[in-house]
Amino acid sequence: MADAVGRSVPRKDGIGKATGEARYADDLTFPGLLYGRTIRTTIPCGRISSIALDFDQAGFTVVSHRDIPGRNVVPLIVDDQPSLVEDEVRHGAEPVLLLAHADREKLLAAEVTIGYVAGTPVFDPELSRVCFKDVVIEKGDVAGGFAAADTIVEGTYRTGHQEHLYIEPNGVVAVPEDGGIAVFGSIQCPFYVHQALVTLLGPAVAKIRVIPTETGGGFGGKEEFPSMLAGHAALLALKSGRPVKMIYDRAEDMLATTKRHPAIVRHRTGVTREGRLVAMEVDILLDGGAYSTLSPVVLSRGAIHAAGPYRCPNVRITGRAVGTNTPPNGAFRGFGVPQTAFAVEVHLERIAEVLGLDSVRLRERNALRPGDTTVTGQRMGSDCSARQVLRAALKKSGYRRKRTAYAGTDRGIGVALYYHGSGFTGGGEVRLASRAAVELTANGVRILASSVEFGQGTRTMHAQIVADALAIPYQDVEVAEPDTSVVPDSGPTVASRTCMVVGRILERAAIELRERLGDLSPAEYFRRHGPVTVVKQYEAPDWIRWDEAGFRGDAYATYGWGCDVAEVELDRDTGEIRPLRLTAVVDLGKAIHPALARGQVEGGTAQGVGYALLEQVVMREGLMANAQLTNYLIPTTLDTPPIDVVLVENPYPGGPSGAKGLGELPMNGPAPALVNAIRHLGLDLRTIPALPEAVLEAICASR
Amino acid sequence: MRFTLNGKPADVTAHPMARLLDVLREECGLPGTKEGCGEGECGACTVLVDGEAVCSCLIPVAQVEGALVTTIEGLGTAHPLQRAFMDEVGAQCGICTPGMIMAAVTLGPKATLQEVRTKLAGNLCRCTGYEAIYRAILRQ
Numbered sequence: 001m002a003d004a005v006g007r008s009v010p011r012k013d014g015i016g017k018a019t020g021e022a023r024y025a026d027d028l029t030f031p032g033l034l035y036g037r038t039i040r041t042t043i044p045c046g047r048i049s050s051i052a053l054d055f056d057q058a059g060f061t062v063v064s065h066r067d068i069p070g071r072n073v074v075p076l077i078v079d080d081q082p083s084l085v086e087d088e089v090r091h092g093a094e095p096v097l098l099l100a101h102a103d104r105e106k107l108l109a110a111e112v113t114i115g116y117v118a119g120t121p122v123f124d125p126e127l128s129r130v131c132f133k134d135v136v137i138e139k140g141d142v143a144g145g146f147a148a149a150d151t152i153v154e155g156t157y158r159t160g161h162q163e164h165l166y167i168e169p170n171g172v173v174a175v176p177e178d179g180g181i182a183v184f185g186s187i188q189c190p191f192y193v194h195q196a197l198v199t200l201l202g203p204a205v206a207k208i209r210v211i212p213t214e215t216g217g218g219f220g221g222k223e224e225f226p227s228m229l230a231g232h233a234a235l236l237a238l239k240s241g242r243p244v245k246m247i248y249d250r251a252e253d254m255l256a257t258t259k260r261h262p263a264i265v266r267h268r269t270g271v272t273r274e275g276r277l278v279a280m281e282v283d284i285l286l287d288g289g290a291y292s293t294l295s296p297v298v299l300s301r302g303a304i305h306a307a308g309p310y311r312c313p314n315v316r317i318t319g320r321a322v323g324t325n326t327p328p329n330g331a332f333r334g335f336g337v338p339q340t341a342f343a344v345e346v347h348l349e350r351i352a353e354v355l356g357l358d359s360v361r362l363r364e365r366n367a368l369r370p371g372d373t374t375v376t377g378q379r380m381g382s383d384c385s386a387r388q389v390l391r392a393a394l395k396k397s398g399y400r401r402k403r404t405a406y407a408g409t410d411r412g413i414g415v416a417l418y419y420h421g422s423g424f425t426g427g428g429e430v431r432l433a434s435r436a437a438v439e440l441t442a443n444g445v446r447i448l449a450s451s452v453e454f455g456q457g458t459r460t461m462h463a464q465i466v467a468d469a470l471a472i473p474y475q476d477v478e479v480a481e482p483d484t485s486v487v488p489d490s491g492p493t494v495a496s497r498t499c500m501v502v503g504r505i506l507e508r509a510a511i512e513l514r515e516r517l518g519d520l521s522p523a524e525y526f527r528r529h530g531p532v533t534v535v536k537q538y539e540a541p542d543w544i545r546w547d548e549a550g551f552r553g554d555a556y557a558t559y560g561w562g563c564d565v566a567e568v569e570l571d572r573d574t575g576e577i578r579p580l581r582l583t584a585v586v587d588l589g590k591a592i593h594p595a596l597a598r599g600q601v602e603g604g605t606a607q608g609v610g611y612a613l614l615e616q617v618v619m620r621e622g623l624m625a626n627a628q629l630t631n632y633l634i635p636t637t638l639d640t641p642p643i644d645v646v647l648v649e650n651p652y653p654g655g656p657s658g659a660k661g662l663g664e665l666p667m668n669g670p671a672p673a674l675v676n677a678i679r680h681l682g683l684d685l686r687t688i689p690a691l692p693e694a695v696l697e698a699i700c701a702s703r
Numbered sequence: 704m705r706f707t708l709n710g711k712p713a714d715v716t717a718h719p720m721a722r723l724l725d726v727l728r729e730e731c732g733l734p735g736t737k738e739g740c741g742e743g744e745c746g747a748c749t750v751l752v753d754g755e756a757v758c759s760c761l762i763p764v765a766q767v768e769g770a771l772v773t774t775i776e777g778l779g780t781a782h783p784l785q786r787a788f789m790d791e792v793g794a795q796c797g798i799c800t801p802g803m804i805m806a807a808v809t810l811g812p813k814a815t816l817q818e819v820r821t822k823l824a825g826n827l828c829r830c831t832g833y834e835a836i837y838r839a840i841l842r843q
Contacts, residue, residue, distance in 0.1 A: 011789060017797025018785035018804060020735015020775035027734040165829050167739040167747055168798040216737070216798030217829050250740040455795030455830045599792040599835050606832030629744035629827070637820040637833050 004464040004474040005657045008595035012459035012479055022214045025171035025186045030243035033173075034061065035104050036236045038246075039097040039112045040256065041089045044123075044325040044622035048087055050115035051097065060110065061240040063098040068235065070202025074228045075195060078132075081291035081328065083200055083231045089116065090290035091327050092623045093256040095228070100236040100244050121325035123622050125287035126264070130323030132288050133296035135303045137317040137551040139375050145279025145314030149270025153351045157267070157343035158687040159671070161617035162260035162610075163624075164332060165634050168216020170225055170257055171247035174233035180207025181237060183230045187212040188222040189492035190450050194484045196227035197234055205238065209485040215454035219607070220331030222454070223494050224293055225257045254627035258330030259617060261286040261298055261321070265306070265343035270314075275355055275362045277312040284319035284340060289328035295321035298329075300425050302336025304376060304555045305668075308344035309386045309419040310363075311372040326622045331494060333604065334667035337420055338611060345416040345672030346686060349679055359676070360399070363390060363417050376555045383660070385561040385587035385650045390417050393563035396646050397583035402567065406680065410570045411580070414676025417563050418668040421556030422652075422661030423497040426546045429538055429557075434491035436505040438466055438513050439533035440526040444476025445513070447506060448533070449490040451498045452482055456663055457596035458498055464592050465503045465656045469510035472522060488535060496560070496661025499592060501538065503656040509536040541654050558652040560660045561587040564605070564669030567641075568677040572699065575692030577613055577678060579641040582670060587648040589660035594647065601645045601666045608670025610635045616689050706767045708733075709777030719765035724748045726764045727774055735775040735801050739827065746826030749802035750774045756806045758825075775801035783843060784808060793839035795830035802826055807840050816841065 016022035041048075053062065065072050065084040072086065073079040085096045096114060101107040122128050146152060172185030181201070187193055190210040197208045210230070215222060229246060236244040248256070263286050270279035284303055288295035299321040306317050334341075352359035367386035373379050393415065394400060402413045423429050436449040447466055451458045463477040470477075480486055490502045513534045517525045525532070546553040567580040584605050591597040614633045618625040626632045633639075651658025671688050678685055683698040705714050708731060717726045727750065728734045736759055739747030743758040750759045751773040752766075778785065784804050787793065794800040803826045810822050819840050820833075828836065 008792075011792075013789065013794075013797070015780060015785055015789055017794045017800050018788045019778070019780045020733070020801045021780075022797050023734070024737070024798060026738065027728075165827075166796070166798075167745055167827060167829055168737070168796070169739075214797060217796040219829070250742070455797065457792075457795075595792045595835070599795055599831055602832035602834045603795065603830045604832075607829065628742060629740045630742060634827060634829065635832075636825075636827060637823045640833050643832055643834055 002468040002471050004467040005592050008593055009464060009474050011457065012463055024168055024214045024216050025173060025184060026247045028173050028184055028213065030175055032242045034100040034102050034240055034242050034244045035107050036098060036100045036233055036244045036246035037107050038095045038232060039099065041085060041092055041094040041096055042114065043089060043116050043118055044092040045119035045121035046089045046116045048085060048089060048114060049117050052113040054113055055110040059101055061100040061236055063235045063239055067239055068200060069204050070200045073199060074231065075199045076224055076293055077296055078292045083228065091325050092621065093327050095232065098232050098236050100240055121622055123324055123326065125285055125322050125324055128322035128324055132292040132321045132323060133299050134320045135300055135551060137303055137375055139377060140314035142279050142281060142314045142316045146270040149278050150273040151354060152268060152270050153354050154268045155347050155350055155686060157265045157346055159263045159339045159342055160689060161262050162332060162615050163254055163617060163632060164219045164221030166217025166219060166221055169248045169250055169253035170222065170229050172226065172230045172233045173243060173245045174237035175243040176237050176241055178207065180205055181234050182209050182211060183234060184211045184213050185226060185230060186215045186222055187226045188218040188452050188454060188494060190452065190482050190484050191489045192224065192492055193227050193230045196231055200231045201234060209483060211481065211483045212452045215452055218454040219333045220494065221257060223331040223492060225330065250629060251627045254632065255624055256327055258293065258328055260332035261288065261295065261329040261339065263339035265340055267343060267347040269347065269351060271351055271355065275357045275365050277310055277366045279314045280307050280312050282306040282317045286321040287324055287329065288321045289324055289326045291328040293328045293330040297425060298336040302340045304421065304425065305337045306340040306344060307375045309368050309417055310366040311368050315375045317375060326619060333607065334664045337668050338671060341418045341668040342671045342688060346675050349676045360394065360415060367417060377552050378554045383558060383589065383650045383652045385648060386417060386419065388650065389561045389563040389585045389587055389648055392646055392648060393565050393583055393585040396585060396644060397565035399565050410572060411567065412677040412680030413565065413567045414673050414680055415563065415565050416669045416672035416676060419559045419561050420496065420661065420665040420668055421559050423501045423557055424495050426548055426555055429501060430540050432491040432538065434502060434505060434538045435488035435535055436490045436502055436509060437488055437533050437535040438506060438509040440522050440531055441478065442523060442526055444472060444522050445470060447477065447479045448487045449502055449506060450482045450487050451490050451502050452493040456600060457593055461499055461592045461596065462503060462506055465507050466510045469507045470514050496663045496665065499659050500655040500661050503659065504654065505536050505538055507656040509534045557654055558660050560662055560665040562665050562669050564673035566670065566673035566677040568674060570681050575696035575699065577690060577695055579609055579613065579674060581641050581644065583644040584666055584669065585646040585648060586665055587650045588662040589652045589655050590649050590658040591647050592657065592659055597647055597662060598645050600662050602643045604666030605643050605670050606635050606640045608667050609640060612671035612674040612688050613690055614639065616691060704764055704768050706769060707771045709773055715764065717764050720763045722760055723762040723764050723767055724759040727759060733774050733776050737798050737801060739798065746806060747799050747802040749805040749826060751805060756809050775805060787839040787842055791835050791839040791842065793831065793836040799826060799828045803828065803836060810840065
C-alpha cells in the first residue's frame, strides 16, 4: 500500500478553512488581553534627540530599548537591525516605543512626540555608500569570449519593489506562561522567531516557545519580519505580565514590513552570428533598504541565476546589495531570481532582434542540457529540463501559430525560460542541519517537523510522503503543530525546500521506522512496545561540492525548470495591457499532490502578472506613499488571465519520490514572458511594472 | 441594536458606529469573518446583509438593525461550496476563503465562468490565481 504520493488526496487542513473554524493570530483570545502598538520614527535618517509621551499613562504599558533584557537586535545574517531604535534612525518607519493597553481606542489615541537631529538620507541605490554584500562569479575567459563574438548587445533592466500582500497582515500574540513566554502568530519560520526571542530576552527568560497559528499567506513576508514583531509583543507581555496581541493593520503592514528588492540589472553579451552565446557580463544592483536582513543571500541567489538557464562558456557576474534609507527589503518568493530572470529573458529577446533570429531558436540553441555546466561550474544532471519545458510550452500554447497570426495586430505573444535552485544556496542546507521526526501513535504515526502550513500544503504533502514510505494508509498519518517546544528544528519554511529537503528527511525517518516495525503495523507495534520516535537529520548528497568564497561548484542540489508563454492585448488609447492567457510549464520532479502543485503554479503565475503589470510601490521620502489596497493594486479575478498549467515530472533522485522544489519557481517567468509579449507589439519596455503610462511612452517612442 | 444573525435573534450593545466586522468577531464571538484591509478592497470580511454580499469592515452596525445577517458560520459545516473549496484547493492559506464563499453563495445556479469572475471581483486572493476557486464554484 503506497498510493498516496501522486494523488490529490483529501488535505490534512480538514474543512476548517472553509467553515471559518480555522484559527489565525487575530482570532485568538486570552483572559486579560492587552493590545500592542508600535510608535515609529517619522524621518528617514538622523538621530533621536527627545521623546515625549503626550498622554495619561494610566493603564498603559510602555516599552523602550531600555526594557530589553537581552541584546537589542533582530538576529539574522548580520546583527545590524535593532529591535527598538536607541539613537540612530535609518528609515522612516523604525520602531522606537511600544505601547500596550486593554482599550484599543485609548491605545490609538495616545500621542508621542519624537524630536530629531535630521541627517541626509540616500534613496537612490546607485548613490549608496553602504554595501551589504558584493559577489563576483566568474567562468571561462570573458575577454576572449567577447573578442570571438560577432555582435555585442547591451541593455539595462529595472524592476520595482513588490509588496507580498498576503491577505492576513503580520500578527502575533505573546502570552506569559510559567516563567517564560509563548508567542502564537502568523509565522513561516518558528525557529527563527525562537532564536530572535532568545537573543532579545536573554537568559532571564528561561522558557520560550513559538507556535505558528494558521498563517494567512507568507510568500517570504513572514520569513524574517515576524522575528521583529514577536519580540515586540514579548517585551510588552513580559513588562505587563499579560497577554499582548499585536496585529498590524494593512497600512502599517505595507509601510513597515519588507518588500521585494528593487533591482537594476545590466547585461553585456557577446554572441555569434548563428546565435551562440560566447560571453556574458551581468551586473546586479539590489536596493536593500536600511538594514541588511537577507539581502546578502537574496543577492547570491539572484546572481547565480543571472545568466539564465543557458550554457555560455565565458561569464562574469557581479552584484552588490546596498543600503538606502527605506524600510529594509527582504525575502519574497523567488528571492532575487524574479529580478535577474526578468533581465536576462528580455535581454535574450533583444539579442534575437539584433541578430534577426527567432528568439525561441536562440533559447533552444543555448539552453542548458544534461552535461552542460552553469555559471558556477555545476554540471547538469539528467533532470535538467530546459529544452523539454520550452518545447512543451510552445506546443501547449500554440506559440508559433499565434506568433505569426498576432503580427501587426494589437495582440502579442512572448516566451520566457527560467529555472530555480531548490533549497538553500551553496552550503546552506549543510549549515542548517535540519532535523525532522516520525513517531508512533496508538493509531498510526505522527510527523514532527517545524515546517509551517501557510497554504502550500505542507501537512498534506508531508503526510503523503510518510504514508507511502511506511506503506500505511494516508489517514493514519497525523501532523503535529510546529510548536518549537514539541518539534525538532527542520529549518525555515522557505526556499522551495519544504517538500524536497524536509520531505526527504521525513521519508528517511519513515523508512527507518518501517524497518523497526518489521511485520507489525504502527498501531500494533505501539501496543506491544510503546512509543518510538525516529529523528533524522539532513544529509547532503555525497557528490555535492561547494566553494563559498569563489562561488564555484554545486550551488543547488537540483533545479526546477519552467517556461511561460504570455499572450496580451494592447489598448492603444489607454496604454493598458490586458493579459489574455498564461501558459506555464514546470518541471517539478514529481507532483506529490497534483492539485496542490497546480495551485502553486497558478498562484505564483498570478503574483508574477501583478509584478509585471500592476504592482507599483510609490516611494516618497523613503516611505511607501500608496500603502493601501485602494492604490496598490494586485490582480483581481478580472485582471488575472486564464492560466494553463502543465506539470512535467523529470525526477531528481535525491528528492522524495523524485520531487524538486516548486513554490518559488512560477514567480520567475510571468514578468519576462509578458514584457516579451509587449515587445511583440513593437514596444520596447525594459522596466516593470509595465503600467499604462510606461506603455503609452513606449508607443510614442515607437512612432 | 437588534438584528437576525445566522437565523437567530441578536442583540448587541456595541456603539452604533462600530464596524459590523468587529461586532461579529468580538461581541458575537464569530471570528470566521476575516479582516484583510479594513478599507473594503479585499473582501475577506464579506458577509450577507439581507442576502446581499457586503464588506463588513465598511458597515456600521447601526446599519444592520432589523436586517438578516449571515456569516460563514451561518452556512454550517456541510455546505457544498465549503467541501468544494477544500477539494479543489480553492482555499490555500484560507484567509480569504470565508469571504470568497460568502460572495459565491449569492451566485445563481449554473453560473458561467464570466459571472463567477465578475461576482468575485471584489474578493482578493493572493495564493491561488483564482483558477481553483473557479473550479470549486463551477463544479456545483
